[in-house]
Amino acid sequence: MAYELTRGDLDCVTPVDEAFGTERLLAPWEEIPEEFKRGNVYTDLASAIFYGNDLPKASMTFLDGFTDDGAPKALNRAVRAHLQSWAPKHEHKISGVGYLISKVCSLEMAESEG
Secondary structure (H helix, E strand, O other): OOOOOOHHHHHOOOHHHHHHOOOOOOOOHHHOOHHHHHOOHHHHHHHHHHHOOOOOOEEEEEOOOOOOOOHHHHHHHHHHHHHHOOOOOHHHHHHHHHHHHHHHEEEEEOOOOO
């Protein structure tokens, strides 16, 4: 079954999940596309959040079905809860959270200044 994510799925992540971690919405390793396993702007964002580094310079547009006012907070909670989890291997966690982000919004890298 292909990995799908709905707005309601984001709402199932609780503050307790955020505190202690969850794998609830993490796609199985086999269902994560190769471009997320190799790395892209979505995994760069997940990694920056995980390590507390500067976020990639990108614009974010929420996809259809995720455009309500509560979606950004729900996405933030889901991302942090999954990054907090101790269970999956680090590569699976970063790839899977990047993939999760891509199901909710589109990221476009800002043009370089210079």
